Amino acid sequence: xxxxNQPRVRRQSAWPIEQIGAFLAESTIPLRLACNAGKGFPSxxxxxxxxxxxxxxxxxxxxxxxxxxxxxxxRCALEVAPNEPPYCxxxxxxxxxxxxxGAGELLERLISRYLGESNPGLATWLMSRVDEEWxxxxxxxxLSAWDYRARMSETPGRD
Numbered sequence: 001x002x003x004x005n006q007p008r009v010r011r012q013s014a015w016p017i018e019q020i021g022a023f024l025a026e027s028t029i030p031l032r033l034a035c036n037a038g039k040g041f042p043s044x045x046x047x048x049x050x051x052x053x054x055x056x057x058x059x060x061x062x063x064x065x066x067x068x069x070x071x072x073x074x075r076c077a078l079e080v081a082p083n084e085p086p087y088c089x090x091x092x093x094x095x096x097x098x099x100x101x102g103a104g105e106l107l108e109r110l111i112s113r114y115l116g117e118s119n120p121g122l123a124t125w126l127m128s129r130v131d132e133e134w135x136x137x138x139x140x141x142x143l144s145a146w147d148y149r150a151r152m153s154e155t156p157g158r159d
Contacts, residue, residue, distance in 0.1 A: 033058070033076055035075070048113065057135060088148060
C-alpha cells in the first residue's frame, strides 16, 4: 500500500520514489522553483530546501516576491539538478503551503545544511531576521527523475 506522504512518481521516471527521496535528502543543490508571477510571466527562484515527510521545505523572508506570488497562485514547478555533467535530477509540480510555524527551526537547519561553518557572518545575518521568515512547504503533485550518467560515461564509437 502506498504511503500517503509519498508523492506520485511519473511512470517514465528513471528512479523509484525511494531513490528520488534519497537524492533529495542528500542533495545540497538549491532547488529551482518556478511560479506564476502574474501578467503571464513565470518567476524562477533558487532556494535552499530540505526533503522530509514527502515534501520539500524552504524558508523565505517576508519581503520576498515569491511569497506574494505563491499566495496568489500556489501552483508551482520545481527542479533539483546539478549544473555539471553527468546530468541527473528530479523535477515535478507541487502546491505550496505557506506558514510562519516552525520558520526559525527550519531556517537553522537550512543554514546548517547549506553553509555549515563556512560563512558565520551570513548565518548570523540570516538568523537576525528570523522573526520575519516564512515556511514554504512544497507538496508534490508528481515527481520524476532523469539520469543520463550511464550514457554520458560511454565512450563514443565503441560497441
